[in-house]
Amino acid sequence: MLLTEKELRSKSDTLVFMSNSLGLEEMTSYTTTKADMIELRRLKGLLPPELQSWVMVEKAIEVNPPLIRSEEIGSDQVEIQVDLVKWEQLALDQRNLLFWHEVARIQNDTIPKEGWEMAALAIGLGGAVGELWVQDGLLLMLALALCGVAGYRLYQKNNGDRTLTEAIEADEKAIAIATRFGYSLPNAYKSLGSALKALIEQTPKKRQRAKYEARLQALKRSAAKAKAKVKAAREAATNTETVY
DSSP: OOOOHHHHHHHHHHHHHHHHHTTTGGGGGGSOOHHHHHHHHHHHHTSOGGGTTTEEEEEOOSSSOOSEEEEEEETTEEEEEEOHHHHTTSOHHHHHHHHHHHHHHHHTTOSOOOOSHHHHHHHHHHHHHHHHHHTOHHHHHHHHHHHHHHHHHHHHHTOHHHHHHHHHHHHHHHHHHHHHTTOOHHHHHHHHHHHHHHHHHHOOOHHHHHHHHHHHHHHHHHHHHHHHHHHHHHHHHHHHHHHO
C-alpha cells in the first residue's frame, strides 16, 4: 500500500524522535572516519622512536573531552587521547607542537597517575568517623594522620604553580623534539607560540586561559634567550675567522 506524503513525513519524524531518545545521534561522535585514522596514524609517526612501542594515540570518545591529554592504561603503557573535532581546527604545525608538548610530558613523567591518595583519604575519613563512635583516641589519631598525608599529597599534585612549571618545561622539550623532526629553532618557537595564541582565543575559562598566557610569556622569554645565544655564537665564529 502506498503512503501519502503526510504519512511519510509523520513516520520520518517518529524515527528521528526514537533515534534521539535512544541517543543514536550522539553515537556518530564515537565512530572513527578514514580522515581520523589518517591523522591518528600521522601522529603516531611523530612519536620519538623510543616511545613508539608503549605509547598509543587514540581518538577521545567521551563527552566534551580536553583537546589532548595522556593517561596511563597499564603498568607499562600510556595513551594519548585527542579530540579530533577541535584538533582539526588548528593548523598542521600548531598540532605538531601541541602533540610534542604532550610527548614531552610523558618523557618528563608528569602525566596524571592513578595514585593511592584518594583511596587513603576515603579510608582515613571512614576510620575517623568510626573511631569517633567507639571513642578510641589512638586509632582516631592514626586515621586523622592518614587523612593529613593523603590530603597533602593531593594538594601537591594539583598545585597550580607546580603544574604550570611542568607545562613550561614540557614546552621547552617540545621545541627540542621539533628540531629532531626537522623544524628549525625559529619555526618551532613560532609554531608553538601560534598554537598557544589559538588556545587562548578558544578558551572561555579564565583560569585555564591564564595558564596558556603564562606559558606564552615563558615561551617568548625562552625564544629571546635562544636568539641571543645563536647571535653570540655567530659573532664568536665571525671573530675567530677574522683572526685567522
